[in-house]
Amino acid sequence: MKLTGSEILIECLKREGVKTIFALPGGVVLKIFDMLHQQTDIEVVLTRHEQGAGHMAEGYAKATGKAGVCLVTSGPGMTNVITALADAYMDSVPLVCFSGQVSTSLIGNDAFQEADNIGLSRPCTKYNFLVKDVNDLATTIKEAFYIATTGRPGPVLVDIPKDVSMAKAEFTYPSSVAIRGYNPTYEGNKWQIKQAAEAIMKAKKPILYVGGGVVFSGASKELLELAEMTQIPVDMTLMGLGAFPGEHTQSMGMMGMHGTYCANMAVHYSDLVIAVGARFDDRVTGKVSEFCPYAKVIHIDIDPTSIRKNINVDIPIVGDCKSVLRELNQILKATVNGDQRELRKPWWDQIREWQQAHPLAYQQEPEGAIKPQHVVKRLYELTKDRDPIISTDVGQHQMWTAQYFKLAKPNRWLTSGGLGTMGFGFPAAMGAQAAFRNRLVLCVAGDGSVQMNMQEMATAVVSKLPVKVIILNNRFHGMVRQWQDLFYEGRYASSYLDTTPDFVKLAEAYGAVGLRANKVTDLDAVLKEAIATDKPVVVDVPTYPYENCYPMIPAGGCNHEMILEDPPELKRRMAGAPSTGSNEDKDTILTA
Amino acid sequence: MEHIISVTVENKFGVLSRVAGLFSGRGFNIESLSVAPTLDPSMSQMTIVTSGDDRIVEQIVKQLNKLIDVIKVVDLNESEFVSRETALIKVHTKSEDRAEALRIADIFRANVIDSTPSTYTIEVTGDPKKIEAIINLLQPLGIKELIRTGRVAIAREAIRPAVSQPKKVARE
Numbered sequence: 001m002k003l004t005g006s007e008i009l010i011e012c013l014k015r016e017g018v019k020t021i022f023a024l025p026g027g028v029v030l031k032i033f034d035m036l037h038q039q040t041d042i043e044v045v046l047t048r049h050e051q052g053a054g055h056m057a058e059g060y061a062k063a064t065g066k067a068g069v070c071l072v073t074s075g076p077g078m079t080n081v082i083t084a085l086a087d088a089y090m091d092s093v094p095l096v097c098f099s100g101q102v103s104t105s106l107i108g109n110d111a112f113q114e115a116d117n118i119g120l121s122r123p124c125t126k127y128n129f130l131v132k133d134v135n136d137l138a139t140t141i142k143e144a145f146y147i148a149t150t151g152r153p154g155p156v157l158v159d160i161p162k163d164v165s166m167a168k169a170e171f172t173y174p175s176s177v178a179i180r181g182y183n184p185t186y187e188g189n190k191w192q193i194k195q196a197a198e199a200i201m202k203a204k205k206p207i208l209y210v211g212g213g214v215v216f217s218g219a220s221k222e223l224l225e226l227a228e229m230t231q232i233p234v235d236m237t238l239m240g241l242g243a244f245p246g247e248h249t250q251s252m253g254m255m256g257m258h259g260t261y262c263a264n265m266a267v268h269y270s271d272l273v274i275a276v277g278a279r280f281d282d283r284v285t286g287k288v289s290e291f292c293p294y295a296k297v298i299h300i301d302i303d304p305t306s307i308r309k310n311i312n313v314d315i316p317i318v319g320d321c322k323s324v325l326r327e328l329n330q331i332l333k334a335t336v337n338g339d340q341r342e343l344r345k346p347w348w349d350q351i352r353e354w355q356q357a358h359p360l361a362y363q364q365e366p367e368g369a370i371k372p373q374h375v376v377k378r379l380y381e382l383t384k385d386r387d388p389i390i391s392t393d394v395g396q397h398q399m400w401t402a403q404y405f406k407l408a409k410p411n412r413w414l415t416s417g418g419l420g421t422m423g424f425g426f427p428a429a430m431g432a433q434a435a436f437r438n439r440l441v442l443c444v445a446g447d448g449s450v451q452m453n454m455q456e457m458a459t460a461v462v463s464k465l466p467v468k469v470i471i472l473n474n475r476f477h478g479m480v481r482q483w484q485d486l487f488y489e490g491r492y493a494s495s496y497l498d499t500t501p502d503f504v505k506l507a508e509a510y511g512a513v514g515l516r517a518n519k520v521t522d523l524d525a526v527l528k529e530a531i532a533t534d535k536p537v538v539v540d541v542p543t544y545p546y547e548n549c550y551p552m553i554p555a556g557g558c559n560h561e562m563i564l565e566d567p568p569e570l571k572r573r574m575a576g577a578p579s580t581g582s583n584e585d586k587d588t589i590l591t592a
Numbered sequence: 593m594e595h596i597i598s599v600t601v602e603n604k605f606g607v608l609s610r611v612a613g614l615f616s617g618r619g620f621n622i623e624s625l626s627v628a629p630t631l632d633p634s635m636s637q638m639t640i641v642t643s644g645d646d647r648i649v650e651q652i653v654k655q656l657n658k659l660i661d662v663i664k665v666v667d668l669n670e671s672e673f674v675s676r677e678t679a680l681i682k683v684h685t686k687s688e689d690r691a692e693a694l695r696i697a698d699i700f701r702a703n704v705i706d707s708t709p710s711t712y713t714i715e716v717t718g719d720p721k722k723i724e725a726i727i728n729l730l731q732p733l734g735i736k737e738l739i740r741t742g743r744v745a746i747a748r749e750a751i752r753p754a755v756s757q758p759k760k761v762a763r764e
Contacts, residue, residue: 122610123617147660304654305651305654308647
C-alpha cells in the first residue's frame, strides 16, 4: 500500500519506538501535523518556542538514553531550534530533528519562510539530510536514527520539503543500515588495553577522570568495578556527574573550573590520568600546558578526534567505554594481587588531607539571607530518597548544583556543558518528565537564565508535566557578576537584572503553582510543599546576591592554583554591601 | 609542513561544503583543492594540499575521517607519491616575442592550445616548481591571464624486485 510522506514519517517513528515528540507547527509541516493528529501512538508535546522543543528532546534523550525527537517548521522554526542542535552537538546528545522545507520546486527561490536548513545546521549537527524524493524518506529516517545513536551520539537533522510530505510512495522500513563512510569503533585495541592495565598496575598516584561518555555508553557498572578493584579515586567532569556514585568514598566530586579542591589537586599531582569518555575541555584542563604535568595519560574515547586534540596522550584507546572498561577489568582481575587499599594508602592519605584542608563550604546565618548553596543542599537532602532527575540552567546555580547535589546514578543529570546554554534547564526537565511521568523531576535555575525559556511554562501546564523549578533568585546574572567582581573591579556592566518579574505571580498567571521562601526557616517547608504538589511548581528563593562560587580556577589558570574564597580586596569592597537583593536596595547594589 | 591529503568521498551534493566547512570552522588551511569523480561514479576523489604541524595534520585526517560522507583518507606524505598540476597561461605577445614564447614552451614541453595574432595560450603540466619556473620566464613577455588546477597526487606503487625465473636444473 502506498503512503504519503507524512504517514511514512509517523510509521518510521513508531518502528524506532518513539513515544513522544516535541513540536511546533507551521505552513510546510501542516500535513505531518494533520497525520499526527489522527493517531494515538505518538504523543505530541506542543511547545511555545522551537528552542524549547529542541531542549525538551535533549532532556528526553539524556534521561532515557534514547534519541529525542523534535519537529519544527521551515525558516524561523529552523533558526529557532539551532541553539538546541548546537547544544546537543557539543554534549553528544542523540537527537533527531525533523524540519519542514518549502516545496522542492521553490527551494532556492527565497520563498516565504525559506531558509537553507542544511547549510544552517551543517556545523552544529553530526549529519543532516535533505529528502528530495519521497521514495528515499524511510531509508533516510532509518539512517538518521542510526547515526544519531551510534558511535559518539549527536543531533541529526532531516529536512522534509512540503511536497515530499504529501507525495506517496510504497512503504518499506529497512531492517539494517550500511553507510560505507561511517563505521564507529566499539572494540578497543587489545594491545593498547594491555598497556593501559600495565600502566595502572605500575602507577602510584593514579586518578580516573570520567566524563559524559561513560553515561552515554552505560558503563557505570564497569567504572565502579574498576575503581573499587584498583582503589583509584574518581574525578568527574560536569557532564560525567552521576557516572559514579557521588556519595561513594572514592568520589572526589566534580573537577575543573569550579571543581572541588581535592579533585583538582589530585589530577594535578597524579602520575597516571585515566580519562574515560571525556575530552579535555578547557574548563577542565585550565592551562593546557600545565595540566597534570607529572602524569602519563590513558585516554579512552569512542571519538578518535577527541584524542590528542587538546593534550598529548601516552596510551590512546579508541572504543566504547563500556566494552573497553570491561576488557580492562578482565585483565586487571587476573593481575591485581595484594591489598590495593594497602598499596594506595600513601596516595589516599594525601587525598584525605586535601579533602579536609578545603572541603566545599558556605556560611549560612540562621537569621541572614538565604545562601544559594544551602538551597541546593536542602533540596538534595529532602529528595535524595526519591531518586530524582535534576536539570540546571547555566551559571552559578549550575555549579552549586553540580557541587552539592550528589547524584547516585547516571541519566539523572541534565545540564548544558559544552555550549553553556542558558534557558536549557526548564525545557530539558520537561522533556525528562514527558519520558517518566511518575518520577520526580527538578530544575534548579537562576533568575536570569530561567527567563530565557519562561514561555514553556504554558507547555508544562497544558501537557501536564509537573516539573519543580527552584529559582535561586539573586537578581543578577550571577556568574557574570562574579567575574566582574573578581576581574573587572566590581563594575556591574549589564549584570544586574533590575526588574525581575514576580515569579510566583508569573507561575500563577500560567496556571502553575508559585511558592516563595523568604527566610531560611521557611525553606524546608516550601520545598516539601513543592515536591508534594502534583502540578508544575515554581519556587522563588531570594538568595544572597553577592555569593561567589568557589573553588574557582581563573580561565587559563593552573588546576592547583584555585581561588578558594573572596580575595581580601573584594571582601573590603563588599563590607558595606546590602545583604539582600530586594528592590529597596537597588541603588546600593548599583553603586556597590 | 605541507601535506597532501587524498580523500575519497561520496559523490553527492553538499559533500564539498562539508569538507570546506570543516577546514574553515576549525581554522585549518587549504592551499589547494581539486575534486572529480573516480572510476566508480558514486565516489569522488579530492586532493587537498594543506599545511600544519604533526598535531594539526593528525587532527585534519581524523576530522575528515569523522565526516560521514568521507570514505577514505590518506595522508600521502606518509609514503612516496607523485603530484602534478596543470596551468593554462595566456601570454600577450608582441610580434618580436612570439618566437621566444614558443621556445620557452618547448623547453618545458608545454603545448600551445590556442593562438591569436597577439596571444598564445600555453598548457603546461608538472610539479609546482616547474609551473613556477615557466611563469617566471613568461612573465617578462606579459601574462594576460593565468589559471592553475591545484595539485593532484597519487601514491607511488611500492617497488618490488623483478620476478626472477627459478633456475632450471639442466637435465643431463
